[in-house]
Each structure stands twice: as C-alpha cells, then as structure tokens.
Amino acid sequence: MEKLNILIVDDHKLFREGLKILLLNLEEIGEVWEASDGEMFLGMLKMHSPDLVLMDIEMPKVNGIEATVRALEQYPELKIMALSMYGDEEYFQKMIDAGVCGFLLKNSDFSEVKKAILTASQGNNYFTEEILYRLVNRFKTKPLQNADPLVALSDREIEVLRLICKGLSNQEIADTLFISKRTVDHHRASLLTKTDTRNAASLVIYAIKHKMIEV
C-alpha cells in the first residue's frame, strides 16, 4: 500500500508539531505537511497533493469552513476531515455543509485518529461517536422542525444508504448486496440527487435526521 501524505491545518503550532510526531511514527504515513491557517493551506495545495487534510475550524485569516469550501471548489477530489476542539452541532453542521468527509475531535485518543485517517483514506466517512451521539440525541429530544419531506426511496436505495452509513465503500456494498459496483455507483448518485445532498457525509446526516438508521 502506498503511504499516505497528510496535511495538518491548525493555528496552534505545538499541537501541529505534536500530532506530526505521532503521525510520522505510523507506518502507513508518508509525509506530514503543516499549514498555520486557511490561507496558507490554500497556497500549499498548489505544490502538494495530500491524501487527507486534517482541518481545524477556528483559525485566523481564513477559517476552516471557508478554507474547505474554497479548496473543494478547486480540487473536488480532495479529502478533508475536520479536526476541532468544538463538538457543537453548529460547527459540525457547517463543516458537513462545506463538504468534509469526516469529523474528529482534538481530544480523541490517538488510536481513533489513526482509525479515522485510515477510514477516510479508503474513501469512507468517519464521524466521531460523540458527535453522532449528540446529533441523534438532538433529533430524539426535539422533533425536526421544517424538515424536508422524506423523499420516496426504493427499497434497494434504502439498503444502499444503510450500508453507506456503516462506512462501507461502493465495492464493499456491491459485494454485500451481490450486485455490481456500477449499480452501487448508480444508486449512490440517485440517492444524492433525490435527497438533495452533496456527499456521503451529508447523506449520513440525512439518514439520521429521518431516523432511517440506528446509531
């Protein structure tokens, strides 16, 4: 397996350096680059193409939300994962809308950081449990206001959605359901269109909101 190159975007120098030491110790990791704010990060993308970006949210100049939006406009294939001190729904929702492929809290154990990086690098989403728990709790205690009406999904699409939520890649879903990968691709695209979501991450949120899956 090729080694993963990671770009850490965080304004806290000691945090960046500490994380870099830990990451470099992993055999799966190749290079680790650092950017101290969103602006510097956008500049660095011209020279480097990281396999995964770990993005802080609150930063001077260009914050994580804006940096994510702008980076994905230019490089739609880029994988960006939020790495934040804040687990509040507001931040979470904004980062998902910006298009991140996962959300990790800074106070995670390193084993979780590793797991998240590996999950994301395989093209899947990773959301830290605390966030999912908060989210589910929120929709449990409070009926959804002005929710988009549940669109009509076929049984097969619902099956695919559940597997996406479990973090399976398209190939794995194809293997599980005994269908071709191309069909899964097709289902995924139609799910995104029908639910008016922009990526798998927001699809997962959609499923949670509409209580289609148990977390």
Added chain:
Amino acid sequence: MKIALIISIVFQFLAAFYALSLTRHTKFNISWILISIAFLLIAVRGILDIAPFYYKELQSEIYLIDRLLEISIAVLLLIGVIFIRRLFKFLKRIDDIRRESENKVLQAIMHTEEKERRQLAKDLHDGIGPLLSNIKMSVSALDKSQISGFNKTVIDNISNLINESITSLKYTSNNLSPHILDSFGIASAVNSFIENINLLGKINISFSSNLEDCRFDSEIETNLYRIICELFQNTVKHALATNVSLLMHFQENRLIVQYFDDGIGFDPADSGKMNGMGISNMHSRLKPLDGEIEFKKIHPKGMMTSIKLKTKLKSAPHGKA
C-alpha cells in the same frame, strides 16, 4: 420696645453674615450676597426705627429713607430668590449627570468584564485546550505492550487526569463566555445552554424562535444571553418549576423574548428579593440597549418575563430579510 428692636437688629446682622458665609459653599453666590445685603438693609431699617426716639425733627426724612430701603430690600430679595431657583435647577442637573455617569461606569464595568471573560475563555480554550489534547493523544499513542506494572498504573492515572483536565477546561471556558455565542449568535447559544440543562432532566424546557442564524450587535447578544441564563438560574434555584417555555421572536427591528415558568413565582415589587435574583442587574444590562424588561406573576402559579428591545439585524441567514 427698644430691647426687642435691638435683639432683632442683632439677629438680622447674624442672618446677613450667615448668608454671606454660604457664598463660599455654592455656585451662584451672587444670590447669597444679595440676600446678605437685604438682611443688612433690614438691620439698617431696624436702626432707623430706633432713630425717631433721638432725632424727632428728622422724622419725615427718616420715613423717606425707610421707604427707599423697603423697596431695595424687596428688589434684592426678589433677585436673590430668582438666583436660588437657578441654583436648585443647577443642583438637579448635577444630580442627573451624576446618575448618568454612575450608569456609564456600571456599563463600562460590565462591558470590560465581558471582554475580559471572553478573552480568558478564548485563551484557555484555544491556547491550553490543544496542548492538553495533544498530551492526551501522545499518552494514548504509547505502546502499551511495552509497559507493565507500576508504569502502567502511572500512565493510566495520567490519562484520567488529562481527561478530567480537558472536561473541566471546557466547562470553565464555556462558563466564562460561551464560544457559540460569538460564533453563531444568540439563538444557537441559548439552544446549547438549554441542551445542557436538559441533560440534568429536572425541568422541561420548550424553546421556539424565529431567529435562526440572525446576528445582532455583540453587546445585545451578550447581555441578552446573560439575562436569559439568569432567568433559567432563578427558575432552577428558586421557582420549583417543572416547565419552562422560552420564545424569541424578531420582526421589523423588534426583538421580543418571553419567558414563562410554572413555579411559585415572586412579587415583582419585593425589592429585597429582586436584588437576590439579579433583577436590578438585568435592568442595568438592558438600559444601555434601550430595552425593557417586565415581570408578571401569573395565576394560579408561575412567572412571566418579557423583554423588548429595538435593534437592527447585523447579519441574517440566507433567504431572510
């Protein structure tokens, strides 16, 4: 007769000197000077009253001088009193200015306190927070298979201590100044505050608002947030309530907050109690914002608090004017 006259003359001189001494203490001392002169003239008139006993032949001249003195005294007193009136007006103005500046000092204190709290919360959260997180990550990255016995116990203990530090840092920083308020506005901050109370499960809270991501001036947001927190605290501490309902509504540059609880309530006129519950504080928070707060007891039980203030939106979510 003579003795009475002499005594009155002595008193009039005393009065005149006393009035004169007031000039040193107050503004508009012209009025005291005038009044002193008037008293002196009255004393002179007293002396003139004695004169006829000795100079009977001058009676008509003395009478004339007496009349003239009487007129001058009346004029002097009139002008003096007019000046005293101005003096009182001036005192009132001083009093107003004093009250206003007291208010300004109070606002400045609150403003500075908020600013310091925000800075401290930010320093704690953004400065020390990532360091603790990094220590946690580093300790958890240690290869446990190579550690055993006493060292393992020590490391487990360190882990627990770090977790505890992170939790208490978050709690402290959020209490000092909720970062959500700064980043996402009043509705989000109140929502998150309510969620935390909900976790305790003691009271049912229903919250509805049309604010969404609307942003207002930060002074308005902070003061309103503090007031709403105080209302919840009063309910939790004193009211023995089971249900709370909070409504925040913004329309046509008017922001309205209504807060109900079904607790034992209190008498809004009972000032002793009001101070204990920070009610005067709420008033002074709203005063600079040109807002009003009103407390009403509802029958059979409960309290209603309504806050109204005029404000413009600083920024609105998409699709909202």
